[in-house]
Amino acid sequence: MGRPPCCDKVGVKKGPWTPEEDIILVTYIQDHGPGNWRAVPTNTGLMRCSKSCRLRWMNYLRPGIKRGNFTDQEERLIIHLQALLGNRWAAIASYLPERTDNDIKNYWNTHLMKKLKKLVGADGGGISASYQPISKGQWERRLQTDIQTAKQALFEALSFEKPDTLPESKPFGGYCSLAEPNPNPADSSASTTTSTAAATYASSTENISRLLEKWTKKSSSPKPPAGKGRANSVSTQHSDTNPGESAFCIDSATTPDVSPESSKGSSEAQMPLELLETWLFDEGVGHGQELADLQLDEF
DNA sequence: AAACTGTACAACCGCAGGCAT
């Protein structure tokens, strides 16, 4: 369609966000709510692209984001979902409301892929060598079966946290309910309603204050946190506070659309669940064992 | 101690889909 750039590249600041910019952004969103990102740079005076503002909010400033190490349970869930959905990180992230798609994507690429490659490399043939293409119809039917199986397995795996029944529309609602119950899942675009928004933004303020606290501590060191990587991550370390206190379900009720038609083609990278199971069996994990029970120590 | 290499992750880029006109 020959679209113009989302913003004028001239004069647009790039690179790491400063705490000051974060505060400006959060303050604006407190007043106006997330959304209409196009207007954010204009209204705030931030010299940032609207996409950058959105990304910053979604991946960093948004309340309820848990940072830091992934638990075995989360890791297991990601492996499950990646096998089911492929590299559809947003869909996968919808099942881990405290994690961002970017976080999950990074974790997959840096940790899990490494583990998988290590195993596959030892396997000789590798994944691709043993993967037998199947027809679309077969694929769809198998996917549905896999989803049901995975739902059940995950529910069992997570049931110690929330033994309630598993709603059809919220496959992993138990996981989501680790956070405070939220009758109006705070999809970032829908969180402008009074009480929910108030809680949301209060939590966001906590994020910022935490950020500033660490920024203040770090500012005594020679390296400014405006830099990327570790320096910047100083302000992004996961909170020592109970994540569940500020966590909420972001769009967690949305069941990812797993229809092949909706896929953007990235599913090529996915490992079919059946293959994963076979592969794990080959690695001695055990045939017929629920994937949710797979021993990640094997990796 | 310095140089080199690997790791982690925030941020950017370009594309696709949805919606309004």
Added chain:
DNA sequence: TATGCCTGCGGTTGTACAGTT
């Protein structure tokens, strides 16, 4: 229906930090 705009997504990059030689 065609077009333009905005948002969301996934792939990729850049770089600070950590570990190793």
